[in-house]
Amino acid sequence: MTAIPVSIVIVSRNRPEALRRCLTGIEQLQYDTFEVVVVADPAGIAVAKAMPFAQALKLTAFDEPNISAARNLGIEQAAGDVVAFIDDDAVPEPQWLKHLLAPAAEPGVAAMTGFVRGRNGISFQYRARQLNAYGEPEDLIVDPEHPSVVAPPPGGAIKTEGTNMAFRRDVLVALGGFDPAFHYFLDETDLNMRLAKAGHATAFAPRAEVHHGFAANALRHANRVPRDLFDIGASWAVFQRKHLPEAERDRQWRRLREAERNRLLSHLVTGGLEPRDIPRLLGRLDDGYNEGHMRDHGLGALKKDAIEAFRPFPAQKRTSVALGSRPWHLRRDRAKAAERVRNGEIVTLISLSPTALYHRVVFDAQDAIWLQQGGIYGKSARDEPLIRLHRRQSRLQMESRRVASQRGLSES
Incomplete structure (x- = not known):
């Protein structure tokens, strides 16, 4: 079957x-x-211009703190039938697009979203979620192996994760894309609600995984401690004006504000904030909420046809391999793994120590390898027993099978 042409849009600001x-x-x-x-x-x-494949990239300069406006610029450049989005502080698994686009053939499916792994590269940051009528996310249980299309709750929608989502381009254009009134936060939530109201279906593709690091930005530190809550308040005000009856807005806002206050207090307890930070941040939240009531919102017309013709990325067909290592051989084995990457392979390097250390996975950009480190007897998935007895080789095989579908490894 011919692959559906896909345009990947990445928005980046202050995180080169x-x-x-x-x-x-x-x-x-x-x-x-x-x-x-x-x-x-x-x-x-x-x-981007310094990357070895720079000539294959479509580059658009934009230096304003408005992710919705930036994404709309990306949509207008996109010439694929489907537009996929990933954050600049995320890395996709090698088989990401294959799995993400798998449900596109299902009748009525206009949007697709996958699972997101967090900082340790193993635990899930987000899996399947839906939005209630108030635009608030709720967890869903879906098949963890195969794609599924789930009906939205009454008045709500299916949640696509901003760092791992894709939409048919013609549907995005018909809906006007993202609303620039959402400078940051709730931008895809607003789109999800409009998708559901228009009768479009959304599919979950659980094997379409990205690793998301929550890099620091102007609104949060790298440890997710907030620097500013203005845009969160503003976005909630805009969302309420667009999607909630006026009689329900004050009650929801009181509940949301209390939740933000409790979140700040939790950071205070763990040392991320000082007492003087709490009133300042809550004041910024209130200022944003007040400004959001006056902010213009609405959707402009996106260009029906892409500004520029489709520019295929020179993707190299690669074989995926998993290699074992030990901590005392890791430097040598990393050099060998890096050489194999340069020779056109995708390399997963698993370094196991004779301990019960928890496992961590990182995509090492310097060597372009997938590096997993931990103990032979330690946890990878965090819901596993604290200690499990394994032989070294059986543990290597187990960890290879765990990521085989996402990384293109043989599951034998």
């Missing part, structure tokens, strides 16, 4: 090194027909 890592991961994608659109500030554009 994160963008470099994201693009390094995208170079390993195993999908027949895709292009890459980067919408970025000057530092991000400079990083």
Whole structure:
């Protein structure tokens, strides 16, 4: 079957090194027909131009703190039948697009979303979620192995994760894309609600995984402690004006504000914030909420046809391999793994110590390898027993099977 042409849109601002890592991961994608659109500030554009495949990228300069406007610019550049989005502080698994696009053939499916792994590279940050009528996310149970289309709750929608989602381009254009009134936060939530109201279906593709790091930005530190809550307040005000009856808005806002206060207090307890930070941040939340009531919202017309013709990314067909290592041989084995990457392979390097240390996975941008470290007897999935007895070789095989579908490894 012919692959559906896909345009990947990456928005980046003030995080050039994160963008470099994201693009390094995208170079390993195993999908027949895709292009890459980067919408970025000057530092991000400079990083993109320095990549070895720079001529294959569509680059659009944009240096404003408005992710919705930036994404709309990306949509207008996108010439694929489907537009996929990934954050600059994320890295896709090599088989990401293959799995993400698998449900596209299902009748009525206009949107697709996958699972997101967090900082340790193993635990899930997000899996399947839906939105209730108030735009608030709720967990869903779906088949963890195979794609599924789930009906939205009454008045609500299916949640697509902003760092791992895709939409048919014609549907995005028909809906007007993202509303620039959402500078940050709730941007895809608003789109999800409009998709559901228009009768479009959304599919979960659980094997379409990305690794998301929550890199620091102007609104949060790298440890997720907030720096500013203005845009969160503003986005909730805009969302309420668009989707909630006026009689329900004050009650929801009181509940949301209390939840934000409790979140700040939890950071205070763990040392991330000082007492004087609490009133300042809550004041910014209130200022944003008040400003959001006056902010213009609405959707402009996106260009029906892409500004530029489809520009295929020169994806290299690669074999995926998993290699074992030990901590005292890791430096040597990393050098060997890096050489195999340069020779056109996707390499998973699993370094096991004779301990019960928890496992961690990271995509190392310097060597472009997938590095997993931990103990032979330690946890990888965090719901496993604290200690499990394994032989070294059986543990290597178990960990290889765990990521085989996402990374393109043989499952034998």
